[in-house]
Amino acid sequence: MLSVLRSVTAAPARQIAVRCITTEPAPAPKGIAKTGTPFLDTSSKAEYALARLDDVMNMVQRTSLWPLTFGLACCAIEMMHFAAPRYDMDRYGVVFRASPRQTDLIFVAGTVTNKMAPALRRVYDQMPEAKWVISMGSCANGGGYYHYSYSVLRGCDRVIPVDIYVPGCPPTAEALLYGVLQLQKKIKRKREAQLWYRR
Numbered sequence: 001m002l003s004v005l006r007s008v009t010a011a012p013a014r015q016i017a018v019r020c021i022t023t024e025p026a027p028a029p030k031g032i033a034k035t036g037t038p039f040l041d042t043s044s045k046a047e048y049a050l051a052r053l054d055d056v057m058n059m060v061q062r063t064s065l066w067p068l069t070f071g072l073a074c075c076a077i078e079m080m081h082f083a084a085p086r087y088d089m090d091r092y093g094v095v096f097r098a099s100p101r102q103t104d105l106i107f108v109a110g111t112v113t114n115k116m117a118p119a120l121r122r123v124y125d126q127m128p129e130a131k132w133v134i135s136m137g138s139c140a141n142g143g144g145y146y147h148y149s150y151s152v153l154r155g156c157d158r159v160i161p162v163d164i165y166v167p168g169c170p171p172t173a174e175a176l177l178y179g180v181l182q183l184q185k186k187i188k189r190k191r192e193a194q195l196w197y198r199r
Contacts, residue, residue: 046197047194047197050193050194050196050197051191051193051194053193054190054191054192054193054194057190057192057193058187058188058189058190059188061104061130061187061190062093062183062184062187062188063092063093063184064093064095065092065093065094065095065104065105065132065180065183065184066094066095066096066097066102066103066104066105067094067095067096067097067103067105067106067107067134068096068097068098068099068100068103068105068106068107068123068127069096069107069109070106070107070108070109070120070123071107071109071110072108072109072110072111072112072116072139072140073109073110073111073137073139074110074137074170075109075110075136075137075139075140075170075171076109076110077170078109078136078170078171078172078173078176079107079109079136079176081173082173082176082177083096084173086173087173087174087177089177089180092177092180092181092184094180100123100124100126100127101126101127101128103127103131104127104128104130104131104132105131105132105133105134105183106123106124106127106131106132106133106134106160107134107136107176108120108133108134108135108136108140108156108160108162109136109137109140109170110137110139110140111139111140111143111144111146111152112139112140112152112153112155112156112159113151113152113153114151114152114153115151116153117153117158117159120156120159120160121159121160124159124160132163132164132183132186132187133156133160133161133162133163133164134162134163134164134165134166134176134179134180134183135155135156135157135162135164135165135166136166136168136170136171136175136176136179137166137167137168137169137170137171138167138168138169139152139169140155140156141155141156141157141165141166141167142154142155143155144169145169163183163186164179164182164183164186165179166178166179
């Protein structure tokens with residue numbers, strides 16, 4: 001008797017489920033972006049091609065960051081710790097280079113003095129375009145402990161543009177790793193080809 005009741009009560013539920021599955025969603029209004037597309041007008045084939053080109057260029061840039069070390073004080077020890085096997089920055093495509101002409105990222109780690117500021121600017125100018133800067137530590141961010149000293153620059157952003165600030169004195173290797181991941185997210189959102197096309 002119980003099995004007969006189950007089959008009778010289950011039949012309408014199945015029909016309702018079938019009706020719900022067979023209904024089609026309402027079409028999206030024209031000009032509304034689909035989820036995941038970085039542009040609004042999906043009707044332009046050129047915009048679509050440039051968006052995919054941006055995706056490929058951003059993927060290549062963010063998975064092969066080659067930083068230049070500009071270690072000036074104790075934060076450089078944590079930068080070396082970040083390169084060691086425990087955190088293994090190589091798995092993120094981050095490989096240290098010795099020449100500024102081969103790099104696209106610079107880690108400014110430590111106290112930037114007034115005499116070191118022109119050298120920092122010169123090294124930054126030697127880097128090829130599509131370059132980023134990570135300022136790590138309180139001294140590089142804003143002078144830190146030596147903020148009121150006559151010989152210390154109050155942040156490396158007075159000399160070069162900074163993309164990511166990593167706080168701490170000294171910041172841990174995990175914090176630097178988080179900063180690199182944030183930079184990779186920033187690179188992923190770039191739209192250079194689309195902006196060029198829209199000009």
